[in-house]
Structure formats: structure tokens, C-alpha cells
Amino acid sequence: MADREFDIIVYGATGFTGRLVAEYLAGHYPDVKWAMAGRSLTKLQEVRDEIGAPADTPLLTANADDPASLTAMAARATVVITTVGPYQLYGEALLAACVETGTAYVDLCGEPAWMAQMIRKYEDAAKASGARIVFSCGFDSIPFDLGVWAVQQAAIARFGKPAPRVKGRVRAMKGTFSGGTFASGKASMAAAAKDPSILKLMIDPFALTPGFDGPRQPNGMVPHHDEAVDAWVAPFMMAVINTKNVHRSNFLAGQPYGADFQYDEMLVVPGLGEIGKAAAEALAKVNPMAADKGPAPGEGPSKEERETGYYDLVFVAEMPDGQRLSATVKGDRDPGYGSTSKMIAESALCLIRDVPAEGKGGIWTAGGLMPEPLVKRLEANAGLSFSVE
Known part of the structure; x- marks a missing residue:
């Protein structure tokens, strides 16, 4: 794809997150050939000027309601970044266009039912065309997917084999979920209410590993005191997607964590004794997606709020003999x-x-396709750190 006009097209560049992606590329990668795409040329021009992108940054119009425009756009790029969700409402036409044109694709999808449908429908065609389709390339689910990979690499180095059990724990986090995440969650709940098979898929930890049904997984919905982190833990909203992506990464990579691998994610609750217990039990009853109103797609926090936000995750590998190892x-x-x-x-x-395209067509997770080079890139450029405790 060296002859493609653009290295990257940011589709959805006028949305809140798409705008941040465009701003990041403009500020950090002047050597990359990239373009901004969306429905409105006028809005694209406004965003280009507001983020300080070069005046000659190419602007492309394309619309999810016009598949031909998406195909024409995809054919011009090596990779399309799409921030236009909910993907179950607006995503399939672009994914199909990238599969058809052999174009790589990355998104922020946290919608497991839609992802499972796309895997069934397009995986073989993506393999045939060479399109590398990579789901969930944001907080859903990269830090978790690559955190498990990192702790398993450390377990292999220290113990000579991977851990059959890993616990993902959110120790601290400042910042809200996005308007797109809220909209995706509401759309998923609405779809599940209409179709019971979607609800079954959403609670299946192996929904994204077609043909493989692994062992019974830990129940991350019950608050308890977790000795691994010496704290009370409560359910974590993003676990429903992250755990599925972790199992898919293991599946795609040939099960380096083992066919009997178990994984769960929970939120560490500050407080000792009865206070921690009460807080964990209270959190377990809260479902932010059940609210009538949340942040709208396109809305988001101020620059100061974004820059003062953070997260701290720990992954505890537990060996059969009781030994433990943690990565953050x-x-x-x-x-x-x-x-x-x-x-x-x-x-x-x-x-x-960093990732040769030859022979890599298919529908991927970051951890299944490119864990090591992406960890290095995120540490070097994106403010993430991976370390063994």
C-alpha cells in the first residue's frame, strides 16, 4: 500500500475525540501524510483551523449513509482511523469499505455484540483482501489487553510459563467515560432488550473467540476483599468488553496464556474494613449506562480536565503454587x-x-496483532508506562 495517497485518514475529525486525534497528528507527526474526513466540509475547515493544523491539510467528505463515498475514501488510505460511533449504528459500511479495498482500520469500539457480528461476517474477506481490522484501540481495551500481555511476559521470564489466572484491577482513575462510550452503551442495552441472543452474547466471555469456549471465568460482579491487592473490589463497567478482547487476543495469538486461562477485572475501592466493604457494595449497584442522560457524542471535558486526568491499573498473575507477580x-x-x-x-x-502487512489480513485486537511494538510506541510517545512491580 505504499502507493496510497494518504498514510492515515481520520474519519470523524469534527467529533470531539476525532478532533483530538487530528490535533495529535498535526502536532506530533508532520512527516505523516494524513487527511481529515467527515460529513461537512465547512466543519472540517473550522476544526482544521482551530487545532492549528497546516492550511493545506487535505479535507475529505464522506458519510456513513453513502457507502460509495466511504469506499472511495478508504481506497486512498493505508489506514483509516474512525471515531464515529456507536459503531453498531454507523460503523459497518466503513468497515466493509476497508475490507473491500484492503485498507487497515482502527476504531474505539466497545460494543461486543456488533464486533462478534462483524467477525462472523467479514473475517474471511479481510484475510483475503489483506485488510487489517483492529477493534478497540482506546481505553477500551488497549491498557488492559496489553497489561495482561505484559504481566504474562514477566511471568514467563520469572516462572518459565504463563499464569493461568490474571486479575486486572483499576487502582485509580480520574476522568469520565466519553459521550461516544455512553451512546454505545445505551445502544447496546437497547439492542439487547430487543434481542435476547445479544444479551447472551454480551455476558459470554468468549463471545469473540468463535469455535473456542474456554473455562468458566471468575465472577467480576460480586464485591469482595481481594487479597491480591489487599482491598475491597467492586464491578468495573468496562470489564464486559475488555475481558472479551483479552480472551480474543489469547485466541488469535495461538493461546500463549493457555487454553485454561482465566481473567477478570474489578475496581479497587478505597477504604478499610467495613468502610471499604460498604463502598464496594454501593458501587456494585450503580450502572452509569442506566441514566437517562449522559455526555452527548461530541461533548467532552476541558483541556485542563483532560491533562489532569490519569489512570493506574495493576495486573496480578497468580501461579498454581501460590506465587504472584504484578505489572502496572x-x-x-x-x-x-x-x-x-x-x-x-x-x-x-x-x-x-511497525507491523508488516503481508499475511496479516483479518479482524484483530491490538494484543493479538502487535503487542510488543505497540507497547514500545505507547511508552515512547503516548504517556503510558508499563512496569513490573
């Missing part, structure tokens, strides 16, 4: 916007610069 993943911006926009941009660049 930390991010220097709010997870839903500041860090996510950098992660998806670096994922696209990783596909261009």
Missing part, C-alpha cells in the same frame, strides 16, 4: 479522551511503521 499500566491523561486519542493514533502508526 499507567496513563498520563484522562482515559476517555486525552489518553484514548493518543492510543488510537499510535495504533494506526504502528500498523504503518
Whole structure:
């Protein structure tokens, strides 16, 4: 694809997250051939000028309601970054266009039912065309997917084999989930209410590993005191997608974590004893997606809020003999916007610069396709750190 007109096209550049992605590319990668795309040329011009992108930055119009425009756009790029969700409402036509044209694709999808449908429908065609389709390249699910990979690499180095059990724990986090995440969650709940098979898929930890049904997984929905982190833990909203992506990464990579691998994610609750217990139980009853109103797609926090946000995740590998090993993943911006926009941009660049395209067509996770080069890129450029405790 060296003859493609653009290295990267940012589709959805007028949206809140797409704008941050475009701003990141403009500020950090002047050597990359990239373009901004969306429905309105006028809005694209406004965003280009507001973010300080060069005046000659190419602007392309394309619309999810016009598949031909998406195909024409995809054919001009090596990689398309799409921030236009909910993907179950607006995503399939672009994914199909990228599959048809052999174009690489990265998104921020946290919608497992839609992802499972796309895998069934397009995986073989993507393999045939050479299109590298990579789902979930933001806070859903890169820090978790690559955090598990990192702790398993450390377990293999220290113990000579991977851990059959890993616990993902969110120790601290400042920042809100995005308007796109809220909209995707509401759309997923609405779809599940209409179709019981979608609900079954959403609670299946192996929904994204067609043909493989692994062992029973830990129940991350019950608050308890976790000795691994010496704290009370509560359910974590993003676990429903992250856990599926972790299992898909293991599946795609030939099960380096083992066919019996178990994984869950929970939120560490500050407080000792009864206070921690009460807080964990209270959190377990809260479902932010059940609210009538949340942030709208296109809305988001201020620059100061994004830059003062952060997250601190720990992954505990537990061996059968009782030995443990922990790895941490930390991010220097709010997870839903500041860090996510950098992660998806670096994922696209990783596909261009670090991952040979030959023979890699298919529908991927970051951890299944490019864990090591992406970890290095995120540490070097995107404010993430991966370390073994």
C-alpha cells in the first residue's frame, strides 16, 4: 500500500475525540501524510483551523449513509482511523469499505455484540483482501489487553510459563467515560432488550473467540476483599468488553496464556474494613449506562480536565503454587479522551511503521496483532508506562 495517497485518514475529525486525534497528528507527526474526513466540509475547515493544523491539510467528505463515498475514501488510505460511533449504528459500511479495498482500520469500539457480528461476517474477506481490522484501540481495551500481555511476559521470564489466572484491577482513575462510550452503551442495552441472543452474547466471555469456549471465568460482579491487592473490589463497567478482547487476543495469538486461562477485572475501592466493604457494595449497584442522560457524542471535558486526568491499573498473575507477580499500566491523561486519542493514533502508526502487512489480513485486537511494538510506541510517545512491580 505504499502507493496510497494518504498514510492515515481520520474519519470523524469534527467529533470531539476525532478532533483530538487530528490535533495529535498535526502536532506530533508532520512527516505523516494524513487527511481529515467527515460529513461537512465547512466543519472540517473550522476544526482544521482551530487545532492549528497546516492550511493545506487535505479535507475529505464522506458519510456513513453513502457507502460509495466511504469506499472511495478508504481506497486512498493505508489506514483509516474512525471515531464515529456507536459503531453498531454507523460503523459497518466503513468497515466493509476497508475490507473491500484492503485498507487497515482502527476504531474505539466497545460494543461486543456488533464486533462478534462483524467477525462472523467479514473475517474471511479481510484475510483475503489483506485488510487489517483492529477493534478497540482506546481505553477500551488497549491498557488492559496489553497489561495482561505484559504481566504474562514477566511471568514467563520469572516462572518459565504463563499464569493461568490474571486479575486486572483499576487502582485509580480520574476522568469520565466519553459521550461516544455512553451512546454505545445505551445502544447496546437497547439492542439487547430487543434481542435476547445479544444479551447472551454480551455476558459470554468468549463471545469473540468463535469455535473456542474456554473455562468458566471468575465472577467480576460480586464485591469482595481481594487479597491480591489487599482491598475491597467492586464491578468495573468496562470489564464486559475488555475481558472479551483479552480472551480474543489469547485466541488469535495461538493461546500463549493457555487454553485454561482465566481473567477478570474489578475496581479497587478505597477504604478499610467495613468502610471499604460498604463502598464496594454501593458501587456494585450503580450502572452509569442506566441514566437517562449522559455526555452527548461530541461533548467532552476541558483541556485542563483532560491533562489532569490519569489512570493506574495493576495486573496480578497468580501461579498454581501460590506465587504472584504484578505489572502496572499507567496513563498520563484522562482515559476517555486525552489518553484514548493518543492510543488510537499510535495504533494506526504502528500498523504503518511497525507491523508488516503481508499475511496479516483479518479482524484483530491490538494484543493479538502487535503487542510488543505497540507497547514500545505507547511508552515512547503516548504517556503510558508499563512496569513490573
